[in-house]
Amino acid sequence: MPAGTAAVAGVPPLARPAPARWRGWLGRLAPHLVLWPPLLVSVLHVVSFTAYTTWISFTPSTLLPEYDWVGVQNYVSVLNSRNWKIAYSNLVIYGCGFVLLTTALGLLLAVLIDQRIRAENLFRTIFLYPMAVSFVVTGTVWAWLLNPGIGIQHLVRGFGWAGFRFDWLVDREMAIYTIVIAGAWQASGFAMALFLAGIRSVDADLYRAAQIDGAGPWRIYRRVVLPCIGPIFIAVLVILLQFAIKTFDLVRALTGGGPGLATQLPTLVVYDLMFQRGLLGRGAAAAVMLLLSLLVVLLPYFAYARWRKRREARHG
Amino acid sequence: MFTIDRRGLMAGAASLLAAPHLARAQGSVKPRLTLISQWSAGSDGAAITALGRVFEQEGGVWQHSPVPGFTTEMMNKLRADILAGNPPAASQLKGPEIAAWSRIAPTVDLTEEVKAAGYEEVVAPDLAKLHKPQGKWIALPLQIYRTNTLFVSSKAMARVGATELPTTWEAFNALAGKMQAEGITPVANGGIRWDDGMKFEIALAGISPAAYRKAIMELDDDALRGPEVLAAFQQLRRFANWMDPAVAGQHYSVFLPRFIKGEMGMLMMGGWAQGVIRHNGFDAGDYMIGQAPVDNGKPAFVLNADAFIFWRSKEPDLQAGQKLFAKLVMSKRVQEMYSKTTGSIPVRTDMDLSGEGWSEGQREAARSLNESVKANQAVLSLAHNMAQSNQLTAAMIDVLTEYVHNKAVTPEQGRQRLAEAVESAR
Numbered sequence: 001m002p003a004g005t006a007a008v009a010g011v012p013p014l015a016r017p018a019p020a021r022w023r024g025w026l027g028r029l030a031p032h033l034v035l036w037p038p039l040l041v042s043v044l045h046v047v048s049f050t051a052y053t054t055w056i057s058f059t060p061s062t063l064l065p066e067y068d069w070v071g072v073q074n075y076v077s078v079l080n081s082r083n084w085k086i087a088y089s090n091l092v093i094y095g096c097g098f099v100l101l102t103t104a105l106g107l108l109l110a111v112l113i114d115q116r117i118r119a120e121n122l123f124r125t126i127f128l129y130p131m132a133v134s135f136v137v138t139g140t141v142w143a144w145l146l147n148p149g150i151g152i153q154h155l156v157r158g159f160g161w162a163g164f165r166f167d168w169l170v171d172r173e174m175a176i177y178t179i180v181i182a183g184a185w186q187a188s189g190f191a192m193a194l195f196l197a198g199i200r201s202v203d204a205d206l207y208r209a210a211q212i213d214g215a216g217p218w219r220i221y222r223r224v225v226l227p228c229i230g231p232i233f234i235a236v237l238v239i240l241l242q243f244a245i246k247t248f249d250l251v252r253a254l255t256g257g258g259p260g261l262a263t264q265l266p267t268l269v270v271y272d273l274m275f276q277r278g279l280l281g282r283g284a285a286a287a288v289m290l291l292l293s294l295l296v297v298l299l300p301y302f303a304y305a306r307w308r309k310r311r312e313a314r315h316g
Numbered sequence: 317m318f319t320i321d322r323r324g325l326m327a328g329a330a331s332l333l334a335a336p337h338l339a340r341a342q343g344s345v346k347p348r349l350t351l352i353s354q355w356s357a358g359s360d361g362a363a364i365t366a367l368g369r370v371f372e373q374e375g376g377v378w379q380h381s382p383v384p385g386f387t388t389e390m391m392n393k394l395r396a397d398i399l400a401g402n403p404p405a406a407s408q409l410k411g412p413e414i415a416a417w418s419r420i421a422p423t424v425d426l427t428e429e430v431k432a433a434g435y436e437e438v439v440a441p442d443l444a445k446l447h448k449p450q451g452k453w454i455a456l457p458l459q460i461y462r463t464n465t466l467f468v469s470s471k472a473m474a475r476v477g478a479t480e481l482p483t484t485w486e487a488f489n490a491l492a493g494k495m496q497a498e499g500i501t502p503v504a505n506g507g508i509r510w511d512d513g514m515k516f517e518i519a520l521a522g523i524s525p526a527a528y529r530k531a532i533m534e535l536d537d538d539a540l541r542g543p544e545v546l547a548a549f550q551q552l553r554r555f556a557n558w559m560d561p562a563v564a565g566q567h568y569s570v571f572l573p574r575f576i577k578g579e580m581g582m583l584m585m586g587g588w589a590q591g592v593i594r595h596n597g598f599d600a601g602d603y604m605i606g607q608a609p610v611d612n613g614k615p616a617f618v619l620n621a622d623a624f625i626f627w628r629s630k631e632p633d634l635q636a637g638q639k640l641f642a643k644l645v646m647s648k649r650v651q652e653m654y655s656k657t658t659g660s661i662p663v664r665t666d667m668d669l670s671g672e673g674w675s676e677g678q679r680e681a682a683r684s685l686n687e688s689v690k691a692n693q694a695v696l697s698l699a700h701n702m703a704q705s706n707q708l709t710a711a712m713i714d715v716l717t718e719y720v721h722n723k724a725v726t727p728e729q730g731r732q733r734l735a736e737a738v739e740s741a742r
Contacts, residue, residue, distance in 0.1 A: 063420050169564060170561060172722055258507065258565050258717065259507065259565070260718035277707040277710045278416065
């Protein structure tokens, strides 16, 4: 740095080069500062607590953690319990129903909004809004709506259709589908937003080419747009599936796991074991199995992502 | 007032002697109490606040941290405090969980205080047992509710032309049949787990308090597979058939207006429902209240009680506070004030409820508790975590709530599942 700059009033001459050095330092440090602290926090939070829970699941812990080893005893007793079996078969029904219904509704809404309608932003906001509501609120509201004595059934009967029946909430066989409905109501706006972003990113030339070839709108969506947004489908499916697996508050507020045990989900069983029954070890075992079921969803996705990457690399 | 202040100071002085090294630093000790409970709103909140005021009048420092919401949240706070080595001086805890939690952190031995107050003689024996797990008093019951209480809608009674509460299950069933013929839903119900479990305990305690004690409190396998339990499952099925099929997963209080209007006939609920009904703007003339049917003609009392457990502390001011608090909780004055606010009945069986401010329902329940204790027919509630540890209770209630909502399960299957649930949860 030239000596002349030191003549600026009030600045000690030797202080000048420092900021430059600082900036260089900062420049080199910045990526590390951005990367490491969040990474450390995540590692601490996710990995260490996961490891701790896994450890607890092999101990006889009840009200407080204890550190003796009991092997897989907790896993065996959870797997043999009726609640866990009911919860898992419910998870399959709910997971499939929720993901399919939400994806279908989200796609439908996205296609409809894509029709260059007026007040698009307004509709987008309305459909996305349920996402801003907590699951407890969703559950409570739907609990009232679906309650046959006070909700929709009561209303329709009040209109004069005395034979109308919509009592899924109190029907053991159907109650799990009310959770599908409430969950889909909540999440389909989110799926819509993702799909809409995907649809809008499809190259306009592809549309035009298809139009010139004489394809109608239905055909364009089916043959051009949807294949183009394939990756978005995968993203939506993965996100919704992990939503489904960790659903807790919605069920708790909507049915409380009932009628009877008809709408138990694994998350409720974990909570029940850990905090209501005071069986930390068994609850931890259930939590670990829940985590494993998340892996069942995520591992195929990672495999798929890798496979795609390799294929792209090969085809250039 | 002055004498009591002095007594408080003396309690403080006693603990000063116990910990002289700390006492020197602090000079004279003002009794202080740190307390965790879930009571923050409604009549529960009002009652505990009033108790705090009494504590302050006696010269204490009252530090109450309510953890409202589910009991589990309060227990999580307690767990965290214990793990941190800093449990509160006292916390709300009930039933066999007192014994379970007393194993994980040191508690205060209150046997001296209880003896000095002559308290043991005036507490129902089964209840006393819960509060002294290893023969030492470590917790004190505060108030009692009877769960086997029958509320009958006056309007529904008028419509079927009945004037008397049923005293046997046969009479109950006949009355319910009449109500159904009149288009009244005979049994009011909310459809939450404990609500379903309570219906079973009321049925079984009414069929045979002795069988209840054997099967539910002692978990005797023969009793669990016995004819009384089967009869209780049959009665529970009748209840289920008399409930409004459109009701599920709601708190019972949601349907109180329909009950008062006479659309629902009979409500089996603990004594606390009196306070809730009053809170909803209805008065005592809207319903009749009494003991749920008991077939052997003697009074039976299914007991639910709130209590405080006392955690050991090194600080002399907390120790003094615990002594003062124990004395207050056992006193007639505080029990009267507390029960009058919440609608419960006092733990002490030697209190006079004929005075102003007690309801007819409270007087009847207190009388019934006294007589039930004498007849050895006072038992502990299953649905309210008094009879068994939470683990066993949850396993049993699972069976009961499923039975209520799944009519394909026969009473025989219900009885078998209950016995199996007990076996596998033990």
